[in-house]
Amino acid sequence: MPAPVKGGIFRKFRRSLLYLAAVFTVSVSGYLIYGWNLIDSIYMVVITMFGVGFGEVHPLNTVAGKVFTIFVIIGGTSAVVFVIGEVIRVVTEGEIMKAIGELKKSKQVDVISQHAIICGYGRIGQILAHELAAANFPFVVVDLDDARLALAEESGYLFVKGSATEEETLQRAHVERAIVLATVLPQDTLNVFITLTARNLNKHLRIIARGEHPPTEKKLRQAGADEVVLPASIGGTRIAHSITRPATMKFLGDNRGLVSEELKHLGVELDELRLHKHTHLIGRTVLELQNMSEGNLLVIALQRADGSVLRSGFQEEKLQAGDAVIIIGRVHALSPALRGEVDREEIV
Secondary structure (H helix, E strand, C coil): CHHHHHHHHHHHHHHHHHHHHHHHHHHHHHHHHHCCCHHHHHHHHHHHHCCCCCCCCCCCCCHHHHHHHHHHHHHHHHHHHHHHHHHHHHHHHHHHHHHHHHHHHHHHHHHCCCCEEEECCCHHHHHHHHHHHHCCCCEEEEECCHHHHHHHHHCCCEEEECCCCCHHHHHHCCCCCCCEEEECCCCHHHHHHHHHHHHHHCCCCEEEEECCCCCHHHHHHHHCCCEEECHHHHHHHHHHHHHHCHHHHHHHCCCCCCCCCHHHHCCCEEEEEEECCCCCCCCCEHHHHHHHCCCCEEEEEEECCCCCEECCCCCCCECCCCCEEEEEECHHHCCHHHHCCEEEEECC
């Protein structure tokens, strides 16, 4: 859409120049017909069109000459104003379109709900945004840096400029309607403060915080974080596994840890199946769900609606609204009736 608008502006700019040239040509021709030489005619037209205020080159003793000069003044002045206006429009069009684009983004942010807020659009924030976009999960990026926000805008992501440590910024990202917030700044102190601020604004918000130093984990949890991710610890553990269990790590995948695309080569997938609110599965046990799959899935964990996870002894637990089961299996082989009772979120 921006290209046609820009083209239209330059077409108007060309038309204004053509109008100016036409008025100039007609005016010079009129004075030539009146009996003046070419230089005097051009000089007279220029000082008239640009309102210099000099006197006439030659006396205008006839009514026709005076009337013609009046039309030169009107036509020439309007042509000059037309050209100047179009030049200003061309110069300011970029800023205007940018403002319109920001306004559209702002309106989209205003209506978003049930979304994620990513605080910090550095390396981890960019990876996180890419993964959420691939999963069609709505989110808003919050950052102060113009260069990073420009990258987010190029990717088509919604964003809010400002410090996530300030309540006003998080409110513009509609933290009250969000379901999860991830603060992934490289400074632990900022992540603690953002966690504290977000928790005060939304008591039910799920908060995932990044921590650079292990001792910070306790502070982040005290501030209200539900989960704390330590990238350095995860990376170190991953390298240690590659050293101590090279065959296992190679089999399961080099880039994605213990859950990877290699499972798909075995014909199975690791998925999260979340129950619909009105599914007939509510009230049935996990074992019944597993039996209904006719051997196509194995439930390895049960997550309750409140976020607690049962990793063992859950076979006889009854399913409730909002529960999710972590399974290994062949989801595509499930019967359509069973697939229609759950929302699927692929983990690997």
